Amino acid sequence: AQSVTQPDIHITVSEGASLELRCNYSYGATPYLFWYVQSPGQGLQLLLKYFSGDTLVQGIKGFEAEFKRSQSSFNLRKPSVHWSDAAEYFCVVGYSTLTFGKGTMLLVSP
Amino acid sequence: DGGITQSPKYLFRKEGQNVTLSCEQNLNHDAMYWYRQDPGQGLRLIYYSQIVNDFQKGDIAEGYSVSREKKESFPLTVTSAQKNPTAFYLCATQGADFEQYFGPGTRLTVT
Numbered sequence: 743a744q745s746v747t748q749p750d751i752h753i754t755v756s757e758g759a760s761l762e763l764r765c766n767y768s769y770g771a772t773p774y775l776f777w778y779v780q781s782p783g784q785g786l787q788l789l790l791k792y793f794s795g796d797t798l799v800q801g802i803k804g805f806e807a808e809f810k811r812s813q814s815s816f817n818l819r820k821p822s823v824h825w826s827d828a829a830e831y832f833c834v835v836g837y838s839t840l841t842f843g844k845g846t847m848l849l850v851s852p
Numbered sequence: 853d854g855g856i857t858q859s860p861k862y863l864f865r866k867e868g869q870n871v872t873l874s875c876e877q878n879l880n881h882d883a884m885y886w887y888r889q890d891p892g893q894g895l896r897l898i899y900y901s902q903i904v905n906d907f908q909k910g911d912i913a914e915g916y917s918v919s920r921e922k923k924e925s926f927p928l929t930v931t932s933a934q935k936n937p938t939a940f941y942l943c944a945t946q947g948a949d950f951e952q953y954f955g956p957g958t959r960l961t962v963t
Contacts, residue, residue, distance in 0.1 A: 751892070774950045785856075785942060785954035786895075793949065832894065837950050838883065838902065839910070844894040 744769050746833050746843035754849040755823045763818040763846050765833030775816045776834040777807055780845075786832065792816065803827070825850045855879070856955035858943050863960045865937075873928045873958045875943035881953075883946040884926040888912060888939045889957075895942065901926055930960065937962045 745768045755761050767773070774793045778786040790801025797809040807818045816833060828850045833843040857876045865871045877884065883902045887895040897910030901920040915934025920926055930937045940959050944952040 776951060778954075783940075783957070783959070785956045786944075786952075788951055788953070791949060791951050838946070839885075839897060839900065840950070840952060842894040842896075844892060 744773075744835065744841045746835055746841050748831075748833055748843035748846045750846045751844075752847045752849065754851055756851050757825050758822050761818075761820045761823045761827070761848070763831050763833075763848070765816045765818065765843060767814050767816065767833070767835045767841075769814075769835055769841075772811065773835040774837060775807075775809060776840070777801065777805070777816075777818045778832045778834055779803075780830045780832065782829075789818070789831075823848075823850055825852070856943060856945060856953060858941075858955035858958050861956065861958060863958055865960070865962050867962055868932045869962075870929055870931050871937075871960065871962075873930065873941055873943075873960070875926045875928065875955060876924055877926075877943075877945050877955075878924065879945050879947075879953065880923070881945035881947060882923070884920070885944040885946070885952065886910075886916075886918065886926070886928045887942045887944065889942060890939050898928065898941075930962075 747766045776791045777789040780786045789805050792799045830845045830847050832845050859874045885900040886898040896912050899918040901907035917929045942957045943955040
């Protein structure tokens, strides 16, 4: 069965510090991989996606993610976090139907 | 202005009543999805439709029903058989690379 694991429920990062959110997945073949962000009470916004090609993908808002096939991982990174990045982040995998991780809540401290 | 509209944003109902949540899109996407979100649970798939007049059950379809009579519309009915209907409901469409686009959501409270 497909599954997505985001091991960190909450992460607190100081403004201006770097960020890495972890994601591991279990799937029959290499699926499409996505990261979404959700602000409280809002819908989800797509940050970036990967299926093939360069394993380092760039997204919106300065985010990037690296696909590592050997580790079945797709970690999200940002070099310098801004207070407006505080939100919940979801790692998602699949094709016509998607499997969502349970999310990581990012808190940004001054 | 292309996008997905969900209405209303907040909905309150008494236990035992059916309630229908609206989802409309003008992205011209074939596939549409309904998810339920509970705190700490991520998103769970209720129903999806890949074409007009056809839909499939997702992981948690019990107590819910849908219809897909038009490409633009995919309403979700929460029936009285749904044991715990209070939740945040999200509608989505799917683009060419399987990415999904989400509406703003409807928060349903049943008392």
